[in-house]
Amino acid sequence: MPSEAEVTTPPSQSPRFSERVQRALGDLFLRKAVRFTADRLRDARAKAVVEKPDFDTLRSAGRRIRTETIANLDHHLSTFRSNLERAGGTYHTAADREEAARIVVALAQSRGVKLAVKSKSMISEEIHLNAALEAAGIEPLETDLGEWIVQLAKETPSHLILPAIHKSRAQIRALFEAHAGHPLAEDTKTLAGYARRYLRQRFLVADLGLSGCNFGVAESGSVAIFTNEGNGRLVTTLPRIHVVMMGMERIVPTLADLGTMAELLPRSATGQKLTTYLNILTGPRREAEIDGPDELHVIVLDGGRRRLLGDPELREILHCIRCGACLNVCPVYRQIGGHAYGSVYPGPIGAVLAPSLVPDDPSLIPLPEASSLCGACTEACPVQIPLDSLLVRLRHDAVKAGRVPRLQRLGQRMGAWFLAGPRRFGFAGWIGRKLLRRGSKFGPLGAWSQARDLPPAPDRSFRDQWKGGEV
Numbered sequence: 001m002p003s004e005a006e007v008t009t010p011p012s013q014s015p016r017f018s019e020r021v022q023r024a025l026g027d028l029f030l031r032k033a034v035r036f037t038a039d040r041l042r043d044a045r046a047k048a049v050v051e052k053p054d055f056d057t058l059r060s061a062g063r064r065i066r067t068e069t070i071a072n073l074d075h076h077l078s079t080f081r082s083n084l085e086r087a088g089g090t091y092h093t094a095a096d097r098e099e100a101a102r103i104v105v106a107l108a109q110s111r112g113v114k115l116a117v118k119s120k121s122m123i124s125e126e127i128h129l130n131a132a133l134e135a136a137g138i139e140p141l142e143t144d145l146g147e148w149i150v151q152l153a154k155e156t157p158s159h160l161i162l163p164a165i166h167k168s169r170a171q172i173r174a175l176f177e178a179h180a181g182h183p184l185a186e187d188t189k190t191l192a193g194y195a196r197r198y199l200r201q202r203f204l205v206a207d208l209g210l211s212g213c214n215f216g217v218a219e220s221g222s223v224a225i226f227t228n229e230g231n232g233r234l235v236t237t238l239p240r241i242h243v244v245m246m247g248m249e250r251i252v253p254t255l256a257d258l259g260t261m262a263e264l265l266p267r268s269a270t271g272q273k274l275t276t277y278l279n280i281l282t283g284p285r286r287e288a289e290i291d292g293p294d295e296l297h298v299i300v301l302d303g304g305r306r307r308l309l310g311d312p313e314l315r316e317i318l319h320c321i322r323c324g325a326c327l328n329v330c331p332v333y334r335q336i337g338g339h340a341y342g343s344v345y346p347g348p349i350g351a352v353l354a355p356s357l358v359p360d361d362p363s364l365i366p367l368p369e370a371s372s373l374c375g376a377c378t379e380a381c382p383v384q385i386p387l388d389s390l391l392v393r394l395r396h397d398a399v400k401a402g403r404v405p406r407l408q409r410l411g412q413r414m415g416a417w418f419l420a421g422p423r424r425f426g427f428a429g430w431i432g433r434k435l436l437r438r439g440s441k442f443g444p445l446g447a448w449s450q451a452r453d454l455p456p457a458p459d460r461s462f463r464d465q466w467k468g469g470e471v
């Protein structure tokens with residue numbers, strides 16, 4: 001593990017992807033910390049796969065469930081809605097991020113809420129809910145430990161399941177000391193104990209609980225939440241109002257399908273056989289029950305997803321179950337961490353999902369380039385999403401739409417011209433050998449070759465050597 005004394009720089013807010021990447025690459029602690037934890041998650045997943053001999057069968061079952069669900073999404077959403085309402089819950093739809101945030105704020109304001117406790121929710125990050133609540137004078141408090149750390153640091157999560165993957169214990173202690181107003185020891189027990197004591201008393205006075213949703217179960221109208229910390233149960237049972245935010249694709253048809261996902265998701269995410277807490281919530285508290293909210297609201301967000309349903313290739317990204325396995329194996333994510341992507345969703349899933357959901361955001365257009373196309377993400381994905389093919393597809397789209405920089409377009413045109421015939425290809429080889437002989441640390445190759453040593457240029461081309469019978 002990297003030294004605790006090393007300090008990361010705050011994430012770059014630059015709108016330019018290349019600048020964000022440069023900044024991340026210059027942060028040695030961040031790179032070591034992300035690799036260290038990603039290695040642990042990747043190895044734990046590999047062990048869990050070996051321990052389950054029929055893992056491939058489980059993966060295929062997961063893919064079947066997701067494919068069938070997305071193919072009939074409106075039907076499953078409608079069943080979910082009927083059963084949720086029958087159980088006493090309220091169903092809301094939000095066309096976009098702003099509308100989703102407005103619904104939460106309006107619910108909170110109309111009920112006089114001052115404090116909202118939150119369990120981990122990527123949708124709440126997607127809709128920038130904390131900022132919307134704060135603007136309305138309502139305090140949002142993250143209660144997942146990692147989320148609370150990044151909230152105190154005024155940052156966003158840098159991994160789907162480990163939001164504070166980039167933080168050292170020394171940095172966490174500094175954040176907690178500033179919050180507490182007195183010194184704290186740097187050991188994990190002290191720091192976790194401080195967070196527990198502070199957050200516990202806030203649960204007791206909060207009126208609103210906000211959570212995400214791993215899956216909505218159509219046949220029962222239930223909401224299933226997988227967590228490894230007890231905060232999810234407190235958020236969903238103590239406050240008098242509970243609001244669940246979910247992407248419209250996060251549905252499974254039956255409880256049996258949920259069982260398949262309960263085996264597949266934790267193994268892929270952390271290598272656990274089962275998540276520590278699996279909460280299945282069906283409607284608000286009933287008369288004879290001693291805990292649970294008086295009101296349960298579920299907000300179902302489109303946010304660009306419905307448009308993807310009409311695309312036979314890109315709709316596959318809606319199969320994602322947000323396990324994070326593709327991040328842990330991605331050679332790009334492992335070097336730059338999550339913030340450099342400039343999107344709520346980092347790594348290979350983010351490089352496909354973010355520009356697909358918001359195609360007009362210029363800061364997200366370069367994300368599909370953040371891949372070596374090695375295919376490790378596709379191999380790791382528990383529901384077999386062909387992430388590498390989707391990245392290539394998005395690159396094609398960007399070129400077709402003229403959304404790549406002029407220099408890159410020129411290079412691609414030159415590449416196509418040189419590859420169009422054997423004489424041109426030979427000519428390109430001749431130029432390449434000349435340039436290599438001058439050394440690679442110049443011109444456009446200068447930055448690229450700073451950390452790479454290219455082999456010495458041969459005197460004669462491979463084709464000449466082949467003709468001369470030398471190879």
Ligand code: SF4
Nearest residue numbers: 320321323324326381
């Ligand atoms: S794309 Fe696959 S591997 Fe990546 S987060 Fe989604 S389900 Fe997991």
